[in-house]
Each structure stands twice: as C-alpha cells, then as structure tokens.
Amino acid sequence: MFYMTEERQLIVNITREFMEKEAAPVALEHDREGKWPLELFRRAGELGLLGIPFPTEQGGLGADWTTFALVYEEVGKVMPILGIALGSSSILAGGLVSTAGSPEQIEKYMVPANKGELIFAGAFTEATGGANFFEMQGHADPDGDDWIINATKLFITNAGIADVYLVLVRTGELQPGTANGFTFFFVEKDTPGFTVSPPEVKMGFNGNxxxxxTFKDVRVPKENVLGKAGDGLKYLVVNSPDEFMAVGALTLGMAEGAYEMALKYSMERMQNGKSLFDNFQVTRFKLANMKLEIEALRGLVYMAFDLRDKGVMPPEYGRMLKIKGPRVAEYVAAEAIQIFGAPGVVFGTGVERFWRDAKINFIAGASLEACQDALANYIRGNYYKSA
Ligand SMILES: Cc1cc2nc3c(=O)[nH]c(=O)nc-3n(C[C@H](O)[C@H](O)[C@H](O)COP(=O)(O)OP(=O)(O)OC[C@H]3O[C@@H](n4cnc5c(N)ncnc54)[C@H](O)[C@@H]3O)c2cc1C
Structure with a gap:
C-alpha cells in the first residue's frame, strides 16, 4: 500500500500480534459479559499504542497520524470496544490536553495517560441540546481561587473506570456568533460531589x-482549568476532527473483520458438494460489493490521514470519515450476517457483534445527521468562497 513504510509496518506488526494473541481470545467474553478491558488497556499502554501521535516530550510515541490509523484499523478488526476505550482516553480527552494543557498538566496527566497508567474520559453531552452545545446547562462559577461545578453529563465513555474526567461546562454569558464562554476542567475521580451512575445496558459496545x-457543587482549584478559561469550545472544535477520523480508521477495521469472517464462512459452508461461494452468484456478488466498499473507505481514510500528516487536511474530512466509516461497517456487517444465515444471528457468534458495534458509531460522538449537517455547512461556505 502507498501509505506503508518500514517503521509503520513494525508498529502494525506489534499491534497485530497483541490483538491476535491477547485480545482475540477474550474479545467475545468481554462482549457477552459487558466487562471493561482494563488489562488490555494497560497492555496497549505498555506497547506505546496510546500515545502514537503525541510528542515524545509528552510521553507519546512521536509517530504520525497515519501510523495511528493503521493501529486503530488493526484494533477494529478484532475488538472494537478496545478501540473505543483507547480512543476516548487518548484522542477525545487526551488530544485536548495535548493541545491546550499547561506544562504542569501535561506532566501530571498526559505523560501517565500516554503510558496507559491513567485513564481519561471526555464529558460534553447533556440531556438538553444534543450536538448543540449552546444549549448546555452545566456551569461552573468562580469562588475565590476555586471553581464550583454543577452539571449532569450523559452517556460518557469510560465512566466509572477513568481516573480523570475532562468536563466541558459554561463559564460565562453566551456571546452570539462566538465560541466564547465554555471551559474544560480536570475533575479527578474521588473529588467530593462527583458521582457516576451504573453503566447503561446498550445494544452494542458491550464492555465499554x-x-x-453528576457534579454537585464540585470544587476544583483554578489549576484544573484546561488552557484558558472561556476557550473550551474552541479547543473542542480544533480537536474534534481527530476523534471523527479515529472512528473512520476503527470502522474500516470493523468492516474488514466482518468481511473476513463472511468470506471464510462462504468458502467452508457446503451445499450440494459446493461451497456457498461457488454455489451462489448472489453470495459472490455480496462479497464483491463488500470488498469494494471497504477499499473505497480505505482510500478515503488513508488520504485523509495523509493530508492530516502534511498539515493540509480540510476539517470536513473528519466529518466525512465519521459518516462513511460507520455506514460501510454497518453495511458489511449486515451482509456478513446474511451470508452466515442462522449462526449469524446468534449472540456471541462474533459476526453480529460487528453490526451492533457499527450501529452505535452512527450516534456516539456525534450523530451521522449532525455530521452531514456540518458537512453541508462546509460545502456552502466553500461555495460562497469560490463564487
Ligand atoms: C455509546 C455512546 C458513547 C458516548 N460517549 C460519549 C462521551 O464519551 N462523551 C460525551 O460527551 N458524549 C458521549 N456520547 C454522547 C453522544 O456524543 C451523543 O449521544 C450524540 O452527540 C448525539 O446526541 P443526542 O444523543 O443528544 O442526540 P440528539 O442531538 O438529540 O439527536 C437525536 C437525533 O436527531 C437528529 N439530529 C440531531 N442533530 C441533528 C442535526 N444537526 N442535523 C440533522 N439531524 C440531527 C439525528 O437523527 C440524531 O440521531 C456517547 C453516546 C453513546 C451512544
């Protein structure tokens, strides 16, 4: 492949071995029992997989974003929820710390997070407003040298496991037409007034x-403000394409995982002395179309990451990957279930897990429709710029 180098291949090989030997044997058990993959998370940290694109001064690997994508693709093939756990800590939250953290915050939080010794969660979503943060009710008010946080955040990934929560709340009056007035705070897990509910029982992402x-009069010192008070939403806008791109790479791996299972099954399942593949044109066409969609997604993923590495990626590519990746993964997984027939719908066969996990990627982080809406806005803006 045009994007493969010797260095990247080395990290891919390490990841592949880790996923095959350590994650694959327990992946379905985590799905069935809804068990968070703490041991695998720590191992990923030891292997350097949590800090791939972050500078070595921050305890990261100092590699590029394409390497990051290759690793997430490998993780997605075997155990999507591990990718969600890693990405929520290192990209969703860690990316913000890497961008805006003070030297003290980098040392205290980012360095151990890059080694997998500290787990982050990023908390933005509330009951009102959905993707529209301007309706956010959670707020923090200054009190001497401290801030007092009152907020309720929903559906937060890594909740109950994370050591440190990066929480976005309102800290000022809304200024129409600007992103001012939102601030990120570091809240450590044992801070008085902070509580975590039991995890939701979901259709997929089981084990994450x-x-x-709930933050009820949670007091934090001013040192817990990420970057500059009032600039939180700006940091999120800059960082969100990376989170969306991670979904693109992970869902590429998920589609490949489902495709590989279906291809193997179609070659091995016999009827009238012939495999499904040899018997039925409809099965061959399904696999051909699945392959086509996977390769189209691969092209988009690695083009976007290449542009990201060169520093010239238009921000809308993040949204494109967040839309296209889950769509391809869900389509391929649904066709894979169909190729399996009855075993495909049995919980725990493995192939249906890809479909359940793919569907959640239509919503987690941002709904597909909200991403399409944002993409349409970029299109309109560029049209007016070029007109
Ligand atoms: C498994 C999981 C993990 C999550 N992890 C986190 C996390 O770690 N941190 C965090 O802060 N949040 C997290 N979330 C929350 C997630 O980001 C939100 O659920 C998501 O942004 C959608 O918001 P909502 O659920 O409020 O849906 P709403 O905004 O109420 O949207 C509902 C539906 O309305 C439509 N819609 C909404 N907006 C638009 C639009 N602009 N244009 C067109 N149609 C639209 C879509 O069909 C959408 O699905 C997670 C959610 C899930 C399910």
Missing part, C-alpha cells in the same frame, strides 16, 4: 461503559 456523571 457509558454512564451519567
């Missing part, structure tokens, strides 16, 4: 916790 966080 999503829960409600």
């Amino acid at each position: 916790y999503s829960a409600t966080l």
